[in-house]
Amino acid sequence: MMKKAIIILMMSLLPVIGKAQIKGNIGNASPLRKLQLAEMAITNFYVDSVDEQKLAEDAIRGMLEKLDPHSTYTDAKETKAMNEPLQGDFEGIGVQFNMIEDTVVVLQPIVNGPSEKVGILSGDRIVSVNDTAIAGVKMARIDIMKRLRGKKGTKVKLGIVRRGVKGVLPFVVTRARIPVHTIYAAYMIRPGVGYVRLESFGMKTHDEFMNAVDSLQKKGMKSLILDLQDNGGGFLQSAVQIANEFLKDHDMIVYTEGRRSRRHNYQAIGNGRLQKIKVYVLVNELSASAAEIVTGAIQDNDRGTVIGRRTFGKGLVQRPLDLPDGSMIRLTIAHYYTPSGRCIQKPYRKGDLKDYEMDLENRLKHGELFHPDSIHFADSLKYYTLRDHRVVYGGGGIMPDCFVPLDTTRLTRYHRLLSAKSIIINAYLKYADANRTALKARYKSFDAFNRDYAIPQSLLDAIVAEGKKEKVEPKDETELKTTLPYLSHQLKALVARDLWEMNEYFRIWNEQSDIVNKAVELATGSRRPAAF
Numbered sequence: 001m002m003k004k005a006i007i008i009l010m011m012s013l014l015p016v017i018g019k020a021q022i023k024g025n026i027g028n029a030s031p032l033r034k035l036q037l038a039e040m041a042i043t044n045f046y047v048d049s050v051d052e053q054k055l056a057e058d059a060i061r062g063m064l065e066k067l068d069p070h071s072t073y074t075d076a077k078e079t080k081a082m083n084e085p086l087q088g089d090f091e092g093i094g095v096q097f098n099m100i101e102d103t104v105v106v107l108q109p110i111v112n113g114p115s116e117k118v119g120i121l122s123g124d125r126i127v128s129v130n131d132t133a134i135a136g137v138k139m140a141r142i143d144i145m146k147r148l149r150g151k152k153g154t155k156v157k158l159g160i161v162r163r164g165v166k167g168v169l170p171f172v173v174t175r176a177r178i179p180v181h182t183i184y185a186a187y188m189i190r191p192g193v194g195y196v197r198l199e200s201f202g203m204k205t206h207d208e209f210m211n212a213v214d215s216l217q218k219k220g221m222k223s224l225i226l227d228l229q230d231n232g233g234g235f236l237q238s239a240v241q242i243a244n245e246f247l248k249d250h251d252m253i254v255y256t257e258g259r260r261s262r263r264h265n266y267q268a269i270g271n272g273r274l275q276k277i278k279v280y281v282l283v284n285e286l287s288a289s290a291a292e293i294v295t296g297a298i299q300d301n302d303r304g305t306v307i308g309r310r311t312f313g314k315g316l317v318q319r320p321l322d323l324p325d326g327s328m329i330r331l332t333i334a335h336y337y338t339p340s341g342r343c344i345q346k347p348y349r350k351g352d353l354k355d356y357e358m359d360l361e362n363r364l365k366h367g368e369l370f371h372p373d374s375i376h377f378a379d380s381l382k383y384y385t386l387r388d389h390r391v392v393y394g395g396g397g398i399m400p401d402c403f404v405p406l407d408t409t410r411l412t413r414y415h416r417l418l419s420a421k422s423i424i425i426n427a428y429l430k431y432a433d434a435n436r437t438a439l440k441a442r443y444k445s446f447d448a449f450n451r452d453y454a455i456p457q458s459l460l461d462a463i464v465a466e467g468k469k470e471k472v473e474p475k476d477e478t479e480l481k482t483t484l485p486y487l488s489h490q491l492k493a494l495v496a497r498d499l500w501e502m503n504e505y506f507r508i509w510n511e512q513s514d515i516v517n518k519a520v521e522l523a524t525g526s527r528r529p530a531a532f
Helices: 002-026 031-045 052-065 076-087 141-148 205-218 236-244 290-300 353-357 359-366 413-420 423-442 446-452 457-469 477-499 502-512 514-524
Strands: 072-074 089-092 095-100 103-109 125-129 155-161 169-174 176-179 183-190 193-198 223-227 252-257 264-267 278-283 305-308 316-322 328-337 382-384 391-393
Touching (some): 052 072, 052 328, 103 423, 125 141, 193 502, 193 514, 205 236, 236 252, 236 290, 252 290, 278 290, 278 514, 290 305, 353 359, 413 423, 413 457, 423 457, 423 477, 446 477, 446 502, 477 502, 502 514
Parallel strands (some): 193 223, 223 278
Antiparallel strands (some): 089 176, 103 125, 125 155, 252 264, 316 328
């Protein structure tokens, strides 16, 4: 009994002893030791069981959240998913798909990809993967992608439902390496004027870009419209490679500098193949990071004309720190500076992510997207370009040489609500699914389609009717009449994408873009009438 009483007494004293010990050690301990002791205390003494892995991850996230908006932590799965679009490829079955009423519908099999090789067609419905139903079960898109993707060489059994064919067709697809392209469009937008839409900066972007411009130069390109609208950035090295093509030897492209990071200069090396071509760079409020590096290099070296609206203002350099379990910390170590010395990063308050995320909405409320005069730059933010000594301003983002306001007269409230409720995209998907075969048979070439095709009134009526069901209606007849031409143009571009590629989508969509049309006007010296 005496022995048992001593054991009980010792156990009751453990929390008290632990508390005293931690207090005693913290006084002279380093911050790292303090963190270790906190983790040990929670693991050993907390009233409920804890997941130590999650505890450590939450601690890392908590620390990073108190820093700048771009220092982040991603677990192993998140890291892999984040890196795939920039690596230039992934491993899977090779289809573009979308969801129609809880069913995966193949928009297009990748040309020469594994699905095309076994006979999977546009419009096919994937209803099962390895005998597991994925249709009608409200499975998340990311979970479907996990089932379709896999290591190169592995096989996956798909159940396919095809229009006009009874039953479920079985297909066995051998997964392969699937290329991910960052050039979405490259074509001659006008005689002598080439157009390239660059969606992001990945590992293979420079090669893609040069292949595109080589092709356009063979078609007589003398001027280039480089579209970086909505380009969220990517790899610094890719941005440097692209900028180098336009600049002279030793021209500054960008430099980085931080508290513990010495200044590092990135300069052109004089071998650029586009040094004599006229260039017009298109940007908007969603152009960020690597896109801003290229834009700033072109502008500060007086190498071309920047057209659009002020860019996002993401000028923080992240260093990826790989952790043993495949997770990653992306820690900000420096700032990006344009050749004239402007810091690209817009202001922020440490730990206030909400305010940072509200920046674009605040720009909209303050009228910046409509009137450049609404932006007031202090004299301390004044800089000068390196050749012509034109005034440019720092303080976050790149202000274009030629401002193009956001046009809300065509992009109506009614259209925004139809889009927000997914009414437009759902109606389009159903229409394309029902008419794809007939459209492909009728229009053998894009030029014929672009010239002769018009969105049927029945599709527009269906969208209006569905909007009414969802309590989305125009304010008046004027708003409806304003919305329909813009909506028709959007739908025609989507149909073109379905029948061909993103290139054909932009060939149609760009004809109503004010920013693109301003570039065309400057490049050709002729003003084009508005599309509608």
